[in-house]
Amino acid sequence: MNKSDKKASDKYILDRSLSNRIEVSNICKSYTSNHGVNTEILNSITFEIGQSEFVSIVGPSGCGKTTLLKIISGLIKPDSGKVTIGGDSPLKSRGSKSIGYVFQDPALIPWRTVYENIRLPIEVNKQADDTNSRNIEELISLVGLDGFSKHYPHQLSGGMRQRVSLARALSINPKLLIMDEPFGALDEITRESMRYELLDLWTKTKPTILFVTHNSAEAVFLSDRIIVMPKAGAGKTTNITVSLERPRTENTESEEMFNQLINQVRRSYKC
């Protein structure tokens, strides 16, 4: 490593500790189909997420939520607009392994054990600085899978697989944790207990979370703030601040404000 590289990496560590602010400004994206029809998916989407904030995105299906997540994580390029994650471009954030990704499908690798699946992000892209990565055994007990590290995905239940997927995303200690309908495929009971587990994990590890869901109650229960997306290609996003007290418990759901907020979310994505 020469001197200038060293300096750059020092600066990078400093950046990481300073701020994990996410800024999304004026993102536009449209697709052209095989028949030559141009469909606008995202029209000038702008929002900010503060450090360690838990933000949910809700919106009608087909409104471009997944496209937006892929733009933020640098998997696809927007037509125009800019995204910064703690000051870095999505591409640079990819390079420094700063983004954790959890999908609706756990997307575990079936021939790898729980331990090996969680370690996967650390094994690839060796150029990135791995000093931030977490201890795998600790992560396994953090997601409540003690004793399962040598199990294979097919030996686990749906909820357990999703926990492995979550632990895998956290293994690189990401600045930003992107969750794309992570509990969408789980049954109601597992889904509810996963909410508590996620909040518990978030309090312990404090990444900035961008959480996509179709479920208004889930969004209200988990978030600091909810961003309601308009229909594909239309209008502006709506911001709803959730000022419910933390830690959120079973009592939270019986509060009057909880139901008011749910109604507010529902109303805003109907219009």
Added chain:
Amino acid sequence: MLINLTNRIKELLCLIAPPIIVLLSIFGVWEISVRASGVEEYIMPAPSGIIIEIASNVTDYSFNALVTIGEAIMGFILGVIVAIIGAIVMYQSRFLERGLLPVAILIKVTPFIAIAPLFVIWFGFGLIPKILIAAIITFFPVLVNCLAGMRATSVDITDLLKSLNASRSEIMIKASIPNSYPYLFASFKIAIPLAVIGAVVGEWFSGDKGLGSMIIRAHNNLDMPQLFGAVFILSFVGVLLTGLVWYVEQKVLFWHDSQKNRETAL
């Protein structure tokens, strides 16, 4: 413990009894009809005659069987290696795939029996032409399946790896190549008996070793028991090699859906 053991024996019996019963009945009907009709042995020998023939020349048969197995396996391995390298190259881009796949198809549609005599002229009477013919037959099914398996890698997994800036080769080694294993084993089960056929065809055209040469010799001498003996051994070799592939598949693909219903299937 004892109950466990008897259960396992029961399982094993359930597994092997049905094919054995069917086979024995076929041989029984064959034996009876040959004896009842009084067909000459040089036209159609009875199974008992074939088994006596094999038993009295065991060393001869096993030596020739080993030669053929060796050629088939070497050809198979060569074909598999070239096919996997080909699949990895084609996986890199659709452009390469479009350029190379027609060549592979051309090799596939050319009847290998037609080029076998050519190989004898080019490569002589030794092992090489047999190995090459076995390799050519193995090549295509393995190539196509390997490519399909790599392309079937979960988009979520590749997206995840891309979001970590994993390199192309990392994505291939961690995800795409292992993902093709179930497809590869499916193609191995097709290709291994074909490799045996390739080795036998190679032996027909040249050389004096192997079960294929044995068949030609027996045919020239109108020695039907020996011809049938060689055919019997060939079928046995085919079963043995296919069984070997199944066994290895079971060990390697313990994580795959195809292996999960085994217990309920019994």
